[in-house]
Structure formats: C-alpha cells, structure tokens
Amino acid sequence: MSLKSRLTKKEILVAPGVFDGLTAALAEKAGFEALYLSGAAVAYTRLGRPDIGLSTASEMADTMTLIADRVSLPVIIDADTGFGNALNAQRTMRLYERAGASALQIEDQTFPKRCGHLSDKSLIPAQEMAGKIAAMADARASSDTLIIARTDAIAVEGFNAAIERAETYMEAGADVLFLEAPQSREQLTTIAGRFAPRVPLLANMVEGGATPILGADDLEAQGYSIVIFPGGIVRALAKTAQAYYQSLADNGSNKPFAQNMFDFGGLNEVIGTAEMLNAGARYDDTQG
Numbered sequence: 239m240s241l242k243s244r245l246t247k248k249e250i251l252v253a254p255g256v257f258d259g260l261t262a263a264l265a266e267k268a269g270f271e272a273l274y275l276s277g278a279a280v281a282y283t284r285l286g287r288p289d290i291g292l293s294t295a296s297e298m299a300d301t302m303t304l305i306a307d308r309v310s311l312p313v314i315i316d317a318d319t320g321f322g323n324a325l326n327a328q329r330t331m332r333l334y335e336r337a338g339a340s341a342l343q344i345e346d347q348t349f350p351k352r353c354g355h356l357s358d359k360s361l362i363p364a365q366e367m368a369g370k371i372a373a374m375a376d377a378r379a380s381s382d383t384l385i386i387a388r389t390d391a392i393a394v395e396g397f398n399a400a401i402e403r404a405e406t407y408m409e410a411g412a413d414v415l416f417l418e419a420p421q422s423r424e425q426l427t428t429i430a431g432r433f434a435p436r437v438p439l440l441a442n443m444v445e446g447g448a449t450p451i452l453g454a455d456d457l458e459a460q461g462y463s464i465v466i467f468p469g470g471i472v473r474a475l476a477k478t479a480q481a482y483y484q485s486l487a488d489n490g491s492n493k494p495f496a497q498n499m500f501d502f503g504g505l506n507e508v509i510g511t512a513e514m515l516n517a518g519a520r521y522d523d524t525q526g
C-alpha cells in the first residue's frame with residue numbers, strides 16, 4: 239500500500255528509524271508498515287558524528303537506494319534543509335524519489351542544519367520555506383511522493399510563531415506537517431487540535447530530547463497520523479557495541495559476551511542467507 243493511501247486510515251503509522259539494509263530488514267520483519275530513513279542515524283553511524291548537517295545528499299540517496307533494494311516498505315526520508323535553496327530542494331526531491339523514497343521531510347532551518355533537539359538553531363524566512371515546498375511539489379515525478387514540512391520554530395521564535403509557519407507551509411502545498419520539538423504534552427495536544435482535522439501530522443519521539451515521550455496510542459488519540467522514533471535504534475546499538483568492544487578488549491575473547499550476540503548461524507537466519515543461496519542455486523540450474 240502506498241504511504242499516501244495508508245495515511246487515509248485513522249490508525250497511527252509508527253515508522254522506526256533505520257539507516258542501512260540490515261536495520262531496514264529487521265524493522266520490516268518486526269512488522270512495521272513504513273520506515274524512517276533518519277539523517278541523524280546516518281550521521282551517527284556512517285560518520286560517527288552528530289546530526290549537524292555534515293552528511294550529504296548523495297550519501298543519503300545512496301543509503302536510500304540500498305534500503306529500497308532490500309525491503310518493500312514505503313520509506314520516509316529525511317531531506318534536512320533540501321541542501322540549499324528551492325532549486326537545490328528540487329534536485330533533492332528528484333534524487334531521493336529516484337532512489338525509492340515515498341516521502342521527503344524538509345525543514346526550515348538555515349544550512350548547515352542541526353538536530354531539532356539541539357540548541358542554537360536558526361531559521362530561513364517562512365516565505366522562503368514556502369517557496370521550497372512549492373518547488374518540491376513542482377519537481378516530484380509522482381503526486382504520491384509526499385512532502386513533509388517541518389518547522390523548527392518552537393525553539394527559535396516560540397510556539398505561536400511555529401503554528402503560524404505551519405499554516406503557511408500547509409498553504410504552500412505540504413502533504414504532512416511536522417512541528418519539531420514541542421516542549422510539553424500540552425503543546426503536542428494544541429498542535430493536534432489545530433491541524434489534525436485538516437492535514438496529517440507527524441510526531442517525533444527522541445529519547446532524552448526536548449519532547450516528552452508518548453506512546454503511539456496516546457498520539458493517535460490526539461489525532462497524530464505518523465510517529466517516528468528516528469535515532470532510537472542507534473542509541474540501542476551503540477550501547478551494545480560499546481559493551482561488546484569493551485568486553486573483547488578486556489577479555490581478549492568473545493565468550494563473555496556470547497549470550498548477548500547472534501552466532502554465525504543466528505545472523506545468517508536473520509539476514510536470510512539460506513533463502514538467497516537457494517534462489518541462486520535455482521537460477522544456476524536453469525542454465526544447466
């Protein structure tokens with residue numbers, strides 16, 4: 239089912255963060271209906287750096303291509319600021335759409351952006367952002383590719399200004415609105431009361447970030463259509479990796495950590511090694 243038609247259902251869509259073929263495959267296996275290719279998760283894992291606008295559009299597109307080759311779920315991709323002005327945003331739209339994205343999320347920060355939950359962000363004028371949204375709508379190959387407009391204004395210009403910006407972005411043609419980093423349950427509820435009846439809304443749950451963590455049921459009851467958990471997988475993996483390396487360094491052996499990891503066969507099962515080898519063998523047979 240396309241992301242666009244999925245959003246016509248009342249049930250909230252839970253999209254976990256992914257950053258490569260493995261995480262995408264694991265999330266698909268867990269039963270999710272859509273994935274969120276997080277810019278933060280790509281910066282954390284590929285660069286080992288914070289989410290401060292260091293990763294490039296090509297790195298994201300490359301990652302998107304690998305994920306689209308591995309799973310068949312719709313993917314929402316983080317397009318950050320679109321990497322420049324309206325014309326850059328158009329290129330980003332075409333690039334990510336060709337790579338297999340079902341939705342692009344674009345935000346109103348200046349370049350280089352920073353994670354919405356860090357301080358000292360700065361914004362482009364609302365009208366410039368509206369122009370980028372319109373430009374992306376003009377550039378998309380399919381009207382099924384959604385534009386998710388994010389405003390980072392709550393932390394910069396205040397809550398009311400963020401609401402005003404979101405109105406402007408909706409009028410400019412955004413398919414989904416994302417007000418980044420509400421600071422309380424009340425703010426989350428006010429946003430939903432104002433927009434949910436008119437346009438699908440996305441909520442962002444960042445563990446330890448500026449927004450209280452609410453469950454999917456709670457957000458659905460408020461009227462949210464999508465909830466993303468973008469960086470959680472990296473926080474979980476990083477904790478395991480840190481413990482694994484420390485244990486190996488301390489012990490000179492993997493044995494003490496064995497109960498916390500897959501063995502060779504276990505991982506092969508997870509990634510479908512036997513199925514792939516069987517498929518390869520079938521094709522070999524047809525040539526014989």
Ligand SMILES: C[C@](O)(C(=O)O)[C@H](CC(=O)O)C(=O)O
Nearest residue numbers: 276277278353354444468469
């Ligand atoms: C949604 C987000 O843009 C992302 O890159 O996934 C980040 C999430 C994070 O830093 O964990 C954000 O700015 O909220």
